[in-house]
Amino acid sequence: MGEINIKDSIINNGSEVFKETKNYLKFMMKYRCAIMEVETKLNVLNSEFSLNFNRNPIEYIKTRLKTPESIVEKMKRRGFELTLESIEENLFDIAGIRVICSFEDDIYNVANLLVNQDDITLIRMKDYVKNPKENGYRSLHLIIEVPIFLSNEKKYMKAEIQLRTIAMDFWASLDHKLRYKQDLENPDTIAGRLKECAILCMDLDKRMQDIRNQIEKK
Numbered sequence: 595m596g597e598i599n600i601k602d603s604i605i606n607n608g609s610e611v612f613k614e615t616k617n618y619l620k621f622m623m624k625y626r627c628a629i630m631e632v633e634t635k636l637n638v639l640n641s642e643f644s645l646n647f648n649r650n651p652i653e654y655i656k657t658r659l660k661t662p663e664s665i666v667e668k669m670k671r672r673g674f675e676l677t678l679e680s681i682e683e684n685l686f687d688i689a690g691i692r693v694i695c696s697f698e699d700d701i702y703n704v705a706n707l708l709v710n711q712d713d714i715t716l717i718r719m720k721d722y723v724k725n726p727k728e729n730g731y732r733s734l735h736l737i738i739e740v741p742i743f744l745s746n747e748k749k750y751m752k753a754e755i756q757l758r759t760i761a762m763d764f765w766a767s768l769d770h771k772l773r774y775k776q777d778l779e780n781p782d783t784i785a786g787r788l789k790e791c792a793i794l795c796m797d798l799d800k801r802m803q804d805i806r807n808q809i810e811k812k
């Protein structure tokens with residue numbers, strides 16, 4: 595008798611886990627679709643710009659889905675309930691799109707062209723280009739909502755778009771790597787040197803933009 599119960603319970607728990615896994619995969623699939631929608635929009639803008647002005651404002655695009663570990667960590671850190679509904683309501687960066695532009699003004703051009711599309715809603719903008727973070731981090735962050743079309747529903751999905759220049763991306767990548775190094779002997783010195791590099795990157799962006807403006811006689 596006991597054996598049957600154990601077997602039943604394994605089967606029931608198994609199907610529960612299966613159901614949960616399927617729900618999770620479906621949940622993440624929708625964010626993957628949102629990334630595809632936004633990436634297509636950006637590629638269209640880049641192609642049109644390239645035809646009209648003979649240059650690409652976007653150098654390249656990187657996309658990522660937030661990992662389950664990172665989702666759980668952020669939800670716990672912020673004290674939210676760990677359910678799919680709560681994750682959808684409270685986390686805006688599950689779908690992440692990073693747009694690397696050639697020049698600083700391209701960041702704003704691309705961002706404006708994107709958020710002015712009538713199916714995109716801008717939820718929030720953080721301008722760390724005009725207002726860099728204390729450590730020197732610069733990027734334009736947008737949280738947007740974009741519709742995705744599934745077989746039987748149209749759903750609005752949130753996505754985070756980070757727009758930066760090549761120099762800003764170079765700096766942020768290095769900063770990100772160093773932040774995860776736990777065994778630094780002199781973290782303050784490193785932070786200070788990184789800040790100096792951030793200032794150099796800012797200067798480089800400005801000079802490159804000036805040269806381009808001069809060439810295009812703005």
Ligand code: 0O2
Pocket residue numbers: 687690720727729731735765766767769770
């Ligand atoms: P990942 O893996 O890059 O996505 P949060 O900090 O996320 O709790 P909020 O308001 O969403 O709160 O953050 P914000 O300021 O909009 O920026 C979040 C993301 O911007 C980070 O994501 C980084 O990608 C990037 N970012 C912000 N500040 C820095 C910085 O000082 N250095 C670097 N290298 N990147 C930064 P996550 O969640 O850290 O992870």
